[in-house]
Amino acid sequence: MSTHLSSPPSPAGRRTASWPQITQVEGLPIILVFLVLVGLFIVTAPEVFLHWPIYLSFLTTVPPMLVLAIGLTLVVAAGEIDLSFPSTLAFSGFLFSVCESSLGNPWLGLIAALAGGALIGLVNGLLVACIGVPSIIITIGTQFFWAGAASILSGGQSDALQELDGSAIYDVFAGNLFGFLPMQSLWAVGLAVFMWFILNRHRFGEHILFIGDNRQVARVAGINVMRETVKLFVLMGVLGGFAAVLLTVENLNYFSTQGQGYLLPALAGVFIGGTSVFGGTATIVGTFFGTFIIGMLEAGIVATGIAGFWVQAIEGIVFVAAVTLHLLMESPGKLRQLRALAGLGGRP
């Protein structure tokens, strides 16, 4: 618009030239952290980390958490949060187990689990989008409610599902492809790829990014913020229901507290991966590696011979280091935002 804008090409004209794009490879910092950690484990516990079984075991334990973290990545991208997914693991897991043990139909159980998750997401979404309750508050409440509902309905009992071993649904969700590759890892990786396309290449993903960036801008751009927010929470719920099925089928057991212990690791996977809590930007690749880091640390630390009670402290260090690394590597604006939040006098 101004005269300087139509001036002839200058050295500044190469502001977007090739080398900065290398650092813009999605999730690069966290991929490096991941490789460094694997390297450390190989050095400190070669007898474990130079052999396949440990990696195959990660591929069976991490997928439910990865499915949850992928959903959360989209929720956080929209500037929202969902803390109710552990209760989805319990509630949808219950629906699955009841369909299996009472009706003998695990496929109906799968549908019921997804539908139950959708219901949980729908309630969250309507409360957030239409009534305007902040998601961080309302999903604490719905977390209690659905976890409680699962306890009441199951009578707090666990439900052994041994009969599923070797059944078709087991083969599909927890079997081994070619006799070694865990099926749940294929589902999780496939889902990660698909959701990458949804977030980065689909209209819905773009709407989520704009909503997270600036709600008002999203509205004047013609995005139906309410409808997209409801859709987003329903999607999160359905993914929670799917994670519940993966978990329950793998364990061949349902217990009403099976969601406990997933809340912080799944969130940690998202934030270690580099998705901004401020919304508007998100990385599925980052979440992928962030979740594997979280899933790998515990087994890895124990394998190195360090006592188990070190696990959490080391996880904490990795978390803080990774999140700080992202801030330093990406936009300095983020750093300023944080400083301002912390009242350190950064420009807002």
Place this chain on the structure above:
Amino acid sequence: MDKQSDTGSDYAHIVRAEGISLSYGKIRALQGINLAIGRNEIVGLIGDNGAGKSTLIKVLTGVVRPTSGKLYIRDKPVDWTHYSVREAHRLRFETVYQEKSLGEKQPLWRNIFVGRQITNRFGFIKVAEERRIANDILKRQLGFRGVGIDADSTISKLSGGERQGIAIGRAMHFDSDLIILDEPTVALAISEVRKVLDFVRSIKNSGRACIYIEHNLAHVHALADRLIVLDRGRIVADIKSGEMTLEELTKFLIDLQKSGHAAGIG
């Protein structure tokens, strides 16, 4: 171009409002607004800060719904329950809003097409095509050359003038029948202002309509076919081009402000 019946060319007024009122709690932002914009009319909307100008255009473009009143587009009544920004876009209205209308953390190409992406039938965006058109808009329509701005630039890295340029470039690209500009020249350098004024003139020359909100009276007075003066949510004057000199207009507005203060005190 495939013209559907509700975007057809057989109409007298591109938009007409009847008795539009809107309250934000106790604030009565708009009170019984009646106005009609001809199909090739440049209408300047002027008035003090807080007069309701931005609110009025937000009603016209489906961002907010009024408390009461009717809207006609191309002489056909609008059903408020189905009116939205998306619908306004479909009816070939284009708006450059006063406040931020760009996603700061998003690349430029997304900002140009957001809300009306070029997609395949499954809703996946044709990124290469959007990028190409965005670069084209930058080069041909806006003359952004050799400044290191391209379709992948993030909005947060652009200057105020560059951002306004993008918003206007977007409006130009989605060639519309009514283009609304809400104080587009605030915070622009003089040379940038001149480009905006040229753009308004090109709207007129291409047979389309424009609502132009502008603080600089000399600019609107020179450009507009008609000036509508808004004061505390009401239209207080509707002045055809040539009916008032710039001096008379300035005096009229100053008197209005004084009477407003008197009313406020009394």
